[in-house]
Amino acid sequence: MLPRYCILLVCSFFCLISFLNAYSKDFYIAAVYEHHTILNQNSTALTDRKSALEFMSQNLGIYEKQVTAAARKHAQIIVFPEDGIHGFNYTRSSIYPFLDFLPASNLRPWNPCLEPHRFNDTEVLQRLSCMAAKGRMYVVANLGTKVPCQRLNSPCPPDGRYQFNTNVVFSNNGTLVASYFKKNLYFELAFDTPPENQCVVFDTPFASRFGLFTCFDILFYEPAIRLIEKHMVKHVLYPTAWMNQLPLLSAIQIQRAFATATGINLLAANVHHTQIGMTGSGIYSPTKSSFYYDMTSENGKLLVENVPVDPSWETPVSDHEEIYTTQKIRYGDSCEMPINLVSMKLPFQHQTPPYLFQAQMMYDNFTFIPLLTNEGTIQVCAASLCCYLSYTKTLLANELYAFGVFDGLHTVHGTYYLQICALVKCGGLEPETCGHEVTEAGTVIHYQLWGNFTTNHIFPILLTSDVMLDLPSFWGWKNNLCYMNNTRMSSGLVTAALYGRWYERD
Numbered sequence: 001m002l003p004r005y006c007i008l009l010v011c012s013f014f015c016l017i018s019f020l021n022a023y024s025k026d027f028y029i030a031a032v033y034e035h036h037t038i039l040n041q042n043s044t045a046l047t048d049r050k051s052a053l054e055f056m057s058q059n060l061g062i063y064e065k066q067v068t069a070a071a072r073k074h075a076q077i078i079v080f081p082e083d084g085i086h087g088f089n090y091t092r093s094s095i096y097p098f099l100d101f102l103p104a105s106n107l108r109p110w111n112p113c114l115e116p117h118r119f120n121d122t123e124v125l126q127r128l129s130c131m132a133a134k135g136r137m138y139v140v141a142n143l144g145t146k147v148p149c150q151r152l153n154s155p156c157p158p159d160g161r162y163q164f165n166t167n168v169v170f171s172n173n174g175t176l177v178a179s180y181f182k183k184n185l186y187f188e189l190a191f192d193t194p195p196e197n198q199c200v201v202f203d204t205p206f207a208s209r210f211g212l213f214t215c216f217d218i219l220f221y222e223p224a225i226r227l228i229e230k231h232m233v234k235h236v237l238y239p240t241a242w243m244n245q246l247p248l249l250s251a252i253q254i255q256r257a258f259a260t261a262t263g264i265n266l267l268a269a270n271v272h273h274t275q276i277g278m279t280g281s282g283i284y285s286p287t288k289s290s291f292y293y294d295m296t297s298e299n300g301k302l303l304v305e306n307v308p309v310d311p312s313w314e315t316p317v318s319d320h321e322e323i324y325t326t327q328k329i330r331y332g333d334s335c336e337m338p339i340n341l342v343s344m345k346l347p348f349q350h351q352t353p354p355y356l357f358q359a360q361m362m363y364d365n366f367t368f369i370p371l372l373t374n375e376g377t378i379q380v381c382a383a384s385l386c387c388y389l390s391y392t393k394t395l396l397a398n399e400l401y402a403f404g405v406f407d408g409l410h411t412v413h414g415t416y417y418l419q420i421c422a423l424v425k426c427g428g429l430e431p432e433t434c435g436h437e438v439t440e441a442g443t444v445i446h447y448q449l450w451g452n453f454t455t456n457h458i459f460p461i462l463l464t465s466d467v468m469l470d471l472p473s474f475w476g477w478k479n480n481l482c483y484m485n486n487t488r489m490s491s492g493l494v495t496a497a498l499y500g501r502w503y504e505r506d
């Protein structure tokens with residue numbers, strides 16, 4: 001005892017130094033700000049540049065305060081949400097005065113704070129650049145930009161310019177280091193789809209490789225999955241203005257699932273406006289998260305977290321945000337065969353399963369089977385996908401759950417092909433309420449679910465009562481089946497789903 005104690009005392013100072021060194025090498029400090037955007041009530045009216053700048057200055061003033069607050073917590077990078085500076089619902093012409101000129105990459109490097117007069121109409125970029133320099137951190141923000149084009153190039157719009165929904169990144173001295181034009185626009189009349197696919201990556205002194213995309217992009221191959229699979233991106237910067245849609249696509253659900261499924265860190269900043277269903281931001285590593293979701297106030301929120309430089313490492317638990325940990329999670333081919341899958345004989349494989357019904361969940365016709373007993377194994381199939389569920393309800397409430405399958409093209413508010421196995425709590429006790437939005441649940445269920453998916457891009461989604469995130473105990477692939485299971489849940493289950501995207505069939 002004694003010698004060890006002495007050694008500890010003697011080396012404590014040096015240990016502390018080496019610990020700090022190791023620490024700073026292994027982690028960086030990131031901030032995301034969920035911003036209650038001050039909205040332009042007159043967004044379809046035409047205005048001039050001066051009024052537009054005055055309007056945007058209100059939001060930029062809040063950004064400045066957040067950079068200062070983040071700097072006090074030693075943040076090295078901060079992410080602000082999509083549409084956080086100008087707001088929503090512009091037309092192509094009404095947004096024009098709100099657009100900054102974005103110089104092409106051959107005119108960079110450029111530090112707007114130090115070289116403000118190099119280009120006209122760059123006031124917003126200048127302000128963001130100065131924030132980055134003053135706070136000595138990387139600043140990631142979303143704004144509207146204009147890029148002149150020649151009509152000879154056929155995709156150039158008739159008015160001779162592109163208008164892009166744009167993410168920009170400034171280094172900690174204010175230099176513009178990256179810009180990205182949103183590809184998958186979500187009914188944004190004010191903006192053009194970029195004529196070419198962009199995969200934007202950059203490195204920082206504290207971590208590499210960062211990539212960026214915006215909001216709806218998260219559901220598509222270009223550029224989100226390409227960045228990770230072809231460009232080896234480890235950290236994604238993700239400004240979003242995401243309207244929550246339960247049971248499957250609340251902002252935090254897809255953020256959590258994306259980081260887990262792809263094994264990267266995701267720094268996600270959403271707009272905060274409860275009336276339009278926007279809340280849900282977070283800092284996610286593959287197995288940990290710090291997130292913000294609040295439908296009860298209109299407050300913005302700054303999250304600051306340690307993020308592992310290598311996302312396959314564990315993050316230390318910090319004490320100032322909601323953090324949860326899973327003891328163990330495995331990925332991909334390293335997963336073992338689920339025991340149940342080997343030993344289980346599906347008892348009703350050759351029968352017609354009873355009580356099958358159709359109900360709409362998020363505009364898609366799911367085929368559901370209700371969970372009528374307190375434990376069992378059930379299957380439900382549609383098109384080429386069969387989903388299986390083995391479950392035990394350990395805490396019972398008077399609630400209806402159903403297990404559903406969808407394998408088809410989603411066509412409302414965007415067109416994209418889905419393969420989904422989903423266990424959901426229904427809105428009421430009637431079958432037609434299955435798929436409705438619910439946020440509270442009292443039934444605790446231990447389960448394993450799996451399906452014979454054709455796509456290998458599958459996002460494990462898990463949500464418990466009061467819109468809390470969770471991770472499956474295990475998930476992965478074996479014998480061409482994707483599965484997830486959970487035997488340590490302690491609160492009511494709202495949604496457990498394998499959300500598959502079959503990009504080739506969009």
Ligand SMILES: *[C@@H]1O[C@H](CO)[C@@H](O)[C@H](O)[C@H]1NC(C)=O
Pocket residue numbers: 041042045046
């Ligand atoms: C909105 O625009 C209209 C027409 O330009 C103007 O009359 C009105 O005062 C504006 N309202 C606000 C709140 O700015």
Ligand SMILES: *[C@@H]1O[C@H](CO)[C@@H](O)[C@H](O)[C@H]1NC(C)=O
Pocket residue numbers: 039088089276
């Ligand atoms: C934008 O338009 C949509 C649809 O017209 C409307 O529901 C929403 O409230 C508008 N948002 C703002 C901020 O004006």
Ligand SMILES: *[C@@H]1O[C@H](CO)[C@@H](O)[C@H](O)[C@H]1NC(C)=O
Pocket residue numbers: 117118119120
């Ligand atoms: C900026 O605009 C002014 C006034 O239109 C013009 O005189 C000047 O040449 C422009 N500067 C640049 C760098 O384009």
Ligand SMILES: *[C@@H]1O[C@H](CO)[C@@H](O)[C@H](O)[C@H]1NC(C)=O
Pocket residue numbers: 171172173174175177
């Ligand atoms: C500013 O940051 C950029 C990007 O990290 C770097 O290339 C450049 O050397 C820096 N400039 C100065 C003056 O430090």
Ligand SMILES: *[C@@H]1O[C@H](CO)[C@@H](O)[C@H](O)[C@H]1NC(C)=O
Pocket residue numbers: 335336337338339340447448473474485486487
């Ligand atoms: C969950 O999956 C793991 C790994 O495949 C397996 O060891 C475990 O038995 C499964 N648990 C249940 C309850 O199916």
Ligand SMILES: *[C@@H]1O[C@H](CO)[C@@H](O)[C@H](O)[C@H]1NC(C)=O
Pocket residue numbers: 358365
């Ligand atoms: C979904 O099912 C309903 C009722 O069976 C049907 O009217 C509707 O056309 C279906 N929608 C799609 C997209 O298949």
Ligand SMILES: *[C@@H]1O[C@H](CO)[C@@H](O)[C@H](O)[C@H]1NC(C)=O
Pocket residue numbers: 381384385386452453454
């Ligand atoms: C999934 O399993 C069902 C039932 O065995 C089968 O009909 C279907 O073809 C399978 N799908 C794939 C993609 O293998």
